[in-house]
Amino acid sequence: xxxxxxxxxxxxxxxxxxxxxxxxxxxxxxxxxxxxxxxxxxxxxxxxxxxxxxxxxxxxxxxxxxxxxxxxxxxxxxxxxxxxxxxxxxxxxxxxxxxxxxxxxxxxxxxxxxxxxxxxxxxxxxxxxxxxxxxxxxxxxxxxxxxxxxxxxxxxxxxxxxxxxxxxxxxxxxxxxxxxxxxxxxxxxxxxxxxxxxxxxxxxxxxxxxxxxxxxxxxxxxxxxxxxxxxxxxxxxxxxxxxxxxxxxxxxxxxxxxxxxxxxxxxxxxxxxxxxxxxxxxxxxxxxxxxxxxxxxxxxxxxxxxxxxxxxxxxxxxxxxxxxxxxxxxxxxxxx
Amino acid sequence: xxxxxxxxxxxxxxxxxxxxxxxxxxxxxxxxxxxxxxxxxxxxxxxxxxxxxxxxxxxxxxxxxxxxxxxxxxxxxxxxxxxxxxxxxxxxxxxxxxxxxxxxxxxxxxxxxxxxxxxxxxxxxxxxxxxxxxxxxxxxxxxxxxxxxxxxxxxxxxxxxxxxxxxxxxxxxxxxxxxxxxxxxxxxxxxxxxxxxxxxxxxxxxxxxxxxxxxxxxxxxxxxxxxxxxxxxxxxxxxxxxxxxxxxxxxxxxxxxxxxxxxxxxxxxxxxxxxxxxxxxxxxxxxxxxxxxxxxxxxxxxx
Numbered sequence: 134x135x136x137x138x139x140x141x142x143x144x145x146x147x148x149x150x151x152x153x154x155x156x157x158x159x160x161x162x163x164x165x166x167x168x169x170x171x172x173x174x175x176x177x178x179x180x181x182x183x184x185x186x187x188x189x190x191x192x193x194x195x196x197x198x199x200x201x202x203x204x205x206x207x208x209x210x211x212x213x214x215x216x217x218x219x220x221x222x223x224x225x226x227x228x229x230x231x232x233x234x235x236x237x238x239x240x241x242x243x244x245x246x247x248x249x250x251x252x253x254x255x256x257x258x259x260x261x262x263x264x265x266x267x268x269x270x271x272x273x274x275x276x277x278x279x280x281x282x283x284x285x286x287x288x289x290x291x292x293x294x295x296x297x298x299x300x301x302x303x304x305x306x307x308x309x310x311x312x313x314x315x316x317x318x319x320x321x322x323x324x325x326x327x328x329x330x331x332x333x334x335x336x337x338x339x340x341x342x343x344x345x346x347x348x349x350x351x352x353x354x355x356x357x358x359x360x361x362x363x364x365x366x367x368x369x370x371x372x373x374x375x376x377x378x379x380x381x382x383x384x385x386x387x388x389x390x391x392x393x394x395x396x397x398x399x400x401x402x403x404x405x406x407x408x409x410x411x412x413x414x415x416x417x418x419x420x421x422x423x424x425x426x427x428x429x430x431x432x433x434x435x436x437x438x439x440x441x442x443x444x445x446x447x448x449x450x451x452x453x454x455x456x457x458x459x460x461x462x463x464x465x466x467x468x469x
Numbered sequence: 470x471x472x473x474x475x476x477x478x479x480x481x482x483x484x485x486x487x488x489x490x491x492x493x494x495x496x497x498x499x500x501x502x503x504x505x506x507x508x509x510x511x512x513x514x515x516x517x518x519x520x521x522x523x524x525x526x527x528x529x530x531x532x533x534x535x536x537x538x539x540x541x542x543x544x545x546x547x548x549x550x551x552x553x554x555x556x557x558x559x560x561x562x563x564x565x566x567x568x569x570x571x572x573x574x575x576x577x578x579x580x581x582x583x584x585x586x587x588x589x590x591x592x593x594x595x596x597x598x599x600x601x602x603x604x605x606x607x608x609x610x611x612x613x614x615x616x617x618x619x620x621x622x623x624x625x626x627x628x629x630x631x632x633x634x635x636x637x638x639x640x641x642x643x644x645x646x647x648x649x650x651x652x653x654x655x656x657x658x659x660x661x662x663x664x665x666x667x668x669x670x671x672x673x674x675x676x677x678x679x680x681x682x683x684x685x686x687x688x689x690x691x692x693x694x695x696x697x698x699x700x701x702x703x704x705x706x707x708x709x710x711x712x713x714x715x716x717x718x719x720x721x722x723x724x725x726x727x728x729x730x731x732x733x734x735x736x737x738x739x740x741x742x743x744x745x746x747x748x749x750x751x752x753x754x755x756x757x758x759x760x761x762x763x764x765x766x767x768x769x770x771x772x
Contacts, residue, residue, distance in 0.1 A: 151612040162628050271503075271760070275753040277704055279711045280727055280745025283734055287742070291735055405617035410708060424620070425712060428627050440624055444616045451615070 211438035221438035230313025232419030239343035251354025273348035299416035398454025504761020510754035525564035533559035592652025655687030696759035
């Protein structure tokens with residue numbers, strides 16, 4: 134097992150170095166002088182310009198610049214935002230819990246609906262329910278979620294007035310951040326009004342972000358269940374006289390869940406893509422909205438640092454999924 | 470895997486001939502209601518796109534100062550001159566949607582063509598030459614796959630500058646790894662087969678082996694992935710348009726139309742709902758078609 138983990142790790146390190154190189158090169162490719170971009174419209178006098186070029190190391194050869202970039206990176210220095218002058222890493226750290234809270238709730242929503250829907254669809258194969266689930270999930274998979282968000286706002290916020298249009302919590306509440314997750318912090322503070330407000334702000338973005346994973350999970354669960362239900366040991370279990378519900382819940386589901394768990398892990402990248410759009414629509418104060426604002430303000434350190442951090446997070450989660458997969462399913466461990 | 474399926478009819482042609490592979494494919498495909506529905510929608514969209522200039526009642530960029538935010542004809546205040554209403558600066562929504570079909574199909578086809586051609590060549594090269602070249606190509610693809618697709622596209626557009634062309638290029642790069650992986654995997658499984666060895670013995674050169682012998686036998690998974698890729702390309706390009714990084718106004722791209730419409734969500738439902746519905750229907754049609762093609766082309770998945 135340890136060897137399996139080390140093999141996986143040894144594959145991750147070059148990928149991470151590759152990402153740093155890619156991000157470094159991509160940002161270098163942006164046309165225009167970085168110092169002038171930082172100075173903005175006001176312009177800058179030549180002496181100060183030369184000084185800043187030296188300070189930032191832009192007068193060094195590109196390879197040396199990359200080395201400097203890596204050494205700063207190792208020390209946790211991802212540069213400072215051109216707009217706010219705050220370190221990129223601390224801005225990311227403040228906003229990231231909001232994105233996680235939204236993403237975790239979205240995945241729970243997707244699992245809560247997708248797993249049962251997929252199981253029932255597989256058990257009642259070719260029934261109306263099955264066709265309905267497959268049709269809806271393909272529609273969900275094809276959904277432009279930025280439009281889906283606007284539709285839900287139109288219906289629930291504008292027409293019915295049930296949910297707020299944007300933000301994370303109503304302005305009158307202030308919750309001291311402990312975990313950074315508003316739902317938990319509100320409960321810790323014992324403020325149920327704040328909890329309800331946070332929950333009502335969360336519902337629509339959660340549905341929007343959870344839609345694509347929901348569709349993927351429902352489809353994946355159905356096809357994994359269908360495969361397992363056709364196995365010999367299922368027939369044996371039925372022939373032994375075990376009740377159908379027990380065979381489905383214990384024998385079939387446990388094996389069918391293995392590919393489903395992998396698919397959920399691989400949804401992390403999809404979730405970030407979705408978070409960028411969802412957070413923009415609902416003005417959710419997370420890293421997705423922060424990145425889009427960074428682009429619109431031409432705040433390149435934010436874009437560079439944010440991309441690197443998100444890439445690293447996706448990579449780590451994929452690694453954990455891989456290792457977890459090896460733990461659940463010993464066949465994988467030994468064949469590679 | 471598909472090779473055997475395609476070749477068997479030739480061998481047993483005299484005895485009790487099975488249907489021609491294309492006929493077999495068509496009868497499988499026809500039985501799939503969703504796939505046929507998807508195909509019909511796509512044909513209609515293609516016709517609309519081709520004849521947009523004749524079908525659309527107005528010019529997509531013509532501004533009418535006397536008709537701001539007119540509702541569709543069935544609502545009070547609407548008129549049949551603008552069947553689906555007008556947007557905030559008095560342009561006909563129906564005409565913009567029809568011309569938008571032209572843009573979206575163009576985006577989907579151009580992006581996927583670029584991506585499939587580049588990806589297939591890279592995949593063939595990686596699968597044939599192995600060694601260092603393969604490692605370099607596959608590592609680069611792994612890195613591209615690690616970054617969330619929209620984020621990578623955004624970074625590329627940030628470098629190249631916003632605009633339809635750059636957005637298309639960005640989406641093509643994001644889709645690339647899928648085709649490289651499929652082509653490489655298919656090549657590796659095909660290369661060890663007898664017909665390739667036979668061609669090699671017959672003196673076929675590397676290029677001939679790659680493009681004339683192996684490539685046609687890897688075509689099925691590439692075709693399926695390409696169809697599904699069109700829907701991803703349309704969706705991602707629309708998302709970039711929505712974020713203001715794709716097609717720029719006044720181009721009637723559906724995502725860009727949605728971005729313009731966002732502030733009117735409270736008073737004019739039609740400017741918000743209709744472009745998104747167009748995206749959904751188009752993407753769904755390509756996904757249905759892709760699923761149908763996969764079921765018909767890949768006998769392993771037949772259930």
